[in-house]
Amino acid sequence: MVTAAASAPVRRALVALVALALLYGVVSEIGSRVLPRRIWMATHYIEDVELTPRYASLAEEAVFLVRAGILQASVLVSSGRVLAGVLLGAAVGLPLGLAMGRAAGLESLLGPWVAFFRFTPAFALLPLYVLWFGFGEGPRVGLIATAVAIVTLHGAFEGARRIPRVYLDAAASLGAGRVLVLRRLVLPAALPSLVSSVRIATALAWVTIVVAELIKPAMPSLGYLLALAGAYPRVPTIVVAIATTGVLVLASDVAVLVAYRWATRWMRRRVG
Amino acid sequence: MKSSGGRRAALGLLSVAALVGGYGLAAQVYGQPEILPTLGALLGAFHGLLTGQAAVAGAGLHAHHGLDHLSGLIKEGVTLQGALLASTARVLVGMVVGGLLGILTGLWMGWNRAAAEYLHPVYVLFRSVPPLALIAYVMLWLGHAEAHLLVPIVYAVFTTAVIPTYHGARDVADIYVKAARALGARGRLLFWRVLVPAVAPSVLSGLRYALLIAWMTTVGVEMLMANNGLGHLIVGGGLWSSRLQVAVDPAVVMVGIVGLATAGAAMDAAARVLGDRLMGWRKAARRW
Numbered sequence: 001m002v003t004a005a006a007s008a009p010v011r012r013a014l015v016a017l018v019a020l021a022l023l024y025g026v027v028s029e030i031g032s033r034v035l036p037r038r039i040w041m042a043t044h045y046i047e048d049v050e051l052t053p054r055y056a057s058l059a060e061e062a063v064f065l066v067r068a069g070i071l072q073a074s075v076l077v078s079s080g081r082v083l084a085g086v087l088l089g090a091a092v093g094l095p096l097g098l099a100m101g102r103a104a105g106l107e108s109l110l111g112p113w114v115a116f117f118r119f120t121p122a123f124a125l126l127p128l129y130v131l132w133f134g135f136g137e138g139p140r141v142g143l144i145a146t147a148v149a150i151v152t153l154h155g156a157f158e159g160a161r162r163i164p165r166v167y168l169d170a171a172a173s174l175g176a177g178r179v180l181v182l183r184r185l186v187l188p189a190a191l192p193s194l195v196s197s198v199r200i201a202t203a204l205a206w207v208t209i210v211v212a213e214l215i216k217p218a219m220p221s222l223g224y225l226l227a228l229a230g231a232y233p234r235v236p237t238i239v240v241a242i243a244t245t246g247v248l249v250l251a252s253d254v255a256v257l258v259a260y261r262w263a264t265r266w267m268r269r270r271v272g
Numbered sequence: 273m274k275s276s277g278g279r280r281a282a283l284g285l286l287s288v289a290a291l292v293g294g295y296g297l298a299a300q301v302y303g304q305p306e307i308l309p310t311l312g313a314l315l316g317a318f319h320g321l322l323t324g325q326a327a328v329a330g331a332g333l334h335a336h337h338g339l340d341h342l343s344g345l346i347k348e349g350v351t352l353q354g355a356l357l358a359s360t361a362r363v364l365v366g367m368v369v370g371g372l373l374g375i376l377t378g379l380w381m382g383w384n385r386a387a388a389e390y391l392h393p394v395y396v397l398f399r400s401v402p403p404l405a406l407i408a409y410v411m412l413w414l415g416h417a418e419a420h421l422l423v424p425i426v427y428a429v430f431t432t433a434v435i436p437t438y439h440g441a442r443d444v445a446d447i448y449v450k451a452a453r454a455l456g457a458r459g460r461l462l463f464w465r466v467l468v469p470a471v472a473p474s475v476l477s478g479l480r481y482a483l484l485i486a487w488m489t490t491v492g493v494e495m496l497m498a499n500n501g502l503g504h505l506i507v508g509g510g511l512w513s514s515r516l517q518v519a520v521d522p523a524v525v526m527v528g529i530v531g532l533a534t535a536g537a538a539m540d541a542a543a544r545v546l547g548d549r550l551m552g553w554r555k556a557a558r559r560w
Contacts, residue, residue: 012389020394039412051412108283113291119536121488123495124506124529127520207402211492214404230408238409246400253400 028052039233046233053236061236071244073220078213079248081137081221082205085144089205090198092145093152098186100153101160114153122147122208140212147208148201155197159190188266195260202256206249222248309523317523321352321505350505352531358501359490360535366425366486371479373426374433379471381434382441395434403428404492411497421493428489429482436478440471476547483543487536502532 031052039049050057065071100107100114122143129139163186171181213223222245229237296311309317377395381388403424414420452466494503506528507520 009389012386013393016390016393017397020397040415049412104280105283108280109287111280112284112288115537116533119484119487119533119540120529121491121532121536123488123492124503124525124532126495127506127525128522128529131520131522207404207488210402211404211496214407214496226405226408230411233408233412235409235412242401242405242409245402245405246397249400249402250396 025055028054049233050235053239057236058239061234062240065237065240070220070225071240074222074225074241075244075248077220078209078222078245079252081141082144082202082209082252084137085141085209086148086198086202086205088141089145089148089150089201090152093149093154093201094156094194096149097153097156097158098160098190101157101190102186107157114150117146117150118154122150122204123211126212135218140209143212144205144208147204151201151204152194152197155193155200156190159193159197160186162193163189192260192264195256195263199253199256199260202252203249206245206252210245309521309526313523314526317521318352318527321350321524321527323351350500352505352527355500355502355505355528356531356535358498359487359494359503359532360539362422362425362490362493362501363483363486363539365422366429366490367479367483369422370426370429370486371433371482374430374482375437375475377430378434378437378475379441379467381438382471383467388438388442395431399431403431403489404496407493407496416497421498424493425486425489429486432482432485433475433478436474436481437471440474440478441467472551476543476551480540480543480547483539484536487532487539491532502528502535 032050032054035051037048037050039046039051053061062071096110100110125146126139126143129142133139133142167185167189168181171185176185210223210226213221214227218224222241226238226241226245229235229241292311295308299308299310302308377391381391381395406424406427407420410420410423414423448466448470457466490501491503491506494501495507496503498504506525
């Protein structure tokens, strides 16, 4: 894997990550011996708190969570919500954004609303959604879908707007119908912007789901695991939950990135 | 281009008016004020939060329960302006501290290839952790202090500001730097007269996006753990332990959302104006 011929960036990346892991190891060993184990939590003391859990504790905790099935269930549920929300939001945002980018009238009509929702942090809508859609999956998936729709709409809008006029005029003068223009011109030209907005939206979806699950918790979910661990508090669980979330975010980001590179491979061939 | 500015503004106003009117009608027809507050209820909540007095005695929903959202907030002395001020202050602190750290880190990474290769993977790791997930852990270190609330905000702005700065410094500035070096520029001159202006556009657009993230994180933090601010207002005030027991009044939530959107839009507009002024020299080449 890591041969002598590995490029400098890869080598340095590995060095940095290994150094970080070792640093944490050292800090946690020292911290476990030196830091106070009695923490004041607003109204009472908590005993036996490991502020910097050692790798041994983390491993033990992770094994426990996996054995009990808690971690897998939480991962599945939270990822499922993110996926559903991203798909739903993109299905609404992308076409709408493209349409707005192409039709100036639509843009003027919807513009103020899009701007309004753009500046509304998604979390603020959560109480409303819970009120309107009841408890259960509706509000959470709806919240993610809203946030994703806003971001993808903006990306699609920008992508559609940036198509060079030359292409549009050429297609029109050659007699291309609207469907053909859409399929062969608008979509490919806007694709980089579309997919990069999906990438941002996916990261946003994860941030949103964590908070949505923290505010209205229900097991099994990663957010609830986090909240529960924070309430006790059991630090190794907190760290494991945070690490799991980080891994999932990274994995989904890589997935979208791979999709992006695959979708734009025909572009890079020309630039070479 | 084709349609004049006037026509577009008119269409925009028309759609806003239509939707507001349509909503008002729907709320009246639907007849369930605890789900869809009427325009009157919205105005009442707005007035109450602005002046600190309920317009009518027991104006809020579930008034007889004593856990009423609106009157609870008013009793605590929460006003829209106060909440707005508190939230804006948090956002600004986050932007200044996180933004500065992010820009410095991004510049360093863009300037120094080796540093970038070491730091980028670490950055990717940190970026993958949602800032609000840190709240529980940070609370153990900092207790319920203001710093505990600010850490996720600063963290969020920092992770958002690094990448645009890094890409700007790395991609855009390269050719200018080489040209300037070839002409004999060094050190401070090179930095202030070449690198900074070349990086500025990316940094500013990155900061505008970071502003959105800062607002989002601030509201999230306030909804979870704060005693003031717009997030706190929306969720119903009171201590965290009693928060889930307050029956949420959608009128108050909507007023809060309008306040948030206004504040966010205002700050974004201010950032854009500031950016335009700082980069007036690029007017010809710029396209927003």
